[in-house]
Amino acid sequence: MNFKRDIPVRTYSGFALSALLVLTILTILLQSTIEKIERAGDKLLEINAQEGVANAVTSVVVYFRGFDTLGEIAVLFIAALGIGLMVSSHETVERDKEESNFILQTASKLLFPFITLFGIYVMTYGHLGPGGGFQGGVIIASGVLLMLISYQKFEVSHRLIGALETLAGISYVLIGLLGLWIVDHFLGNFLPSDISDMGMLISGGIIPLIYIIVGIKVGSEMSMIVQNMIQRSDND
């Protein structure tokens, strides 16, 4: 592996531009006082107190930015599709490379259930502490990556991934439309969410539901990307 490259002149002009950007950001950082930052947060927390969600960030992400999350998932889906199209090959996949280390195989067999469990924990406790659908899905995908690296024969079935992904995508939109129908805005909270339940596992209305759906979708898409990249690079 010996990749060499030349540095073009325009890189240095890029340096000058980014130095300007750095100076601007530094001045903004040094000028902003703590009071200014707190003012924006207070309003969000005021609204959040009515929703009864322990983690304020998730209520912002799901209730106020729910439609954006749908867009983000769509972007991720398009990326997975593009990588799948770009690296797909018609010949049957045969990974006849040297098996990896015995230590790595044993340890990854031991660790994979724990990583998946941690991903599911992060997914389902997103409305109580730091975490959420994206994070949980990505953690599960990293577990799949570990298994793909250590076992040559390990494979996630395309059919299962396709079914999970379509199911998750459809149910996200359906829940959003149900909110539109019942509470008259997209992803409106139609499940009961009392403030007295705050901090319980089943609380916060539709947030846990949405996060589990997002987690399944992101996890399956990311594992597909990783699997495509690794299998293709083994073939050459």
Place this chain on the structure above:
Amino acid sequence: MTGLILVGTFISMIVVAFASIIQKSLPDAIILFMGVGLGSVILFYLFQAPDVAMTEAVISAGISSLIFLMALKHLGEES
């Protein structure tokens, strides 16, 4: 104190990013790019966004560097 750590992390991130651009060999540039990801994890945590820090840690250290390395292997010696 927190502000000092913040500015320090920010400056070190910029230095690592410049080193990653200047770097002659591409795998080394990818490793340095992971260093930029580490700095941004610390920044996100200091800005009290542990959610984003978690995602950034997994993505920058695991998945994006894997995709870069695999793409490099895929392109071969041509680049």
Place this chain on the structure above:
Amino acid sequence: MTMIGFFFLLMGVSVFVVSAIGLLRMPDVYTRMHVGAKSPTVGTLFVVIGAIFIEPEWAFKLILLATFVLLTNPLSSSVIARASHKSGMRLENDECIDALTEPKEEKK
């Protein structure tokens, strides 16, 4: 209680300092990996023990953390060492016994 915790924290940090000095002093990849992987594991364990003494309520989570550090840190370092051996890094001192290459040469 808190004093014992701080004592353990200090021990962990001193192990980290020793490993950093070793990282600068060692001649080749494998010996550097030795100081860069093993002593941080011990240091992290000391720091975790100290944290348990300072905050006894967090004991369960911290023991879980220590278990995962014990599981993953040696694994990743062994994988990196194997990878560097495969990509042709040599030992500084060639007179050492290289156990990983010898069986393969016997097969040929």
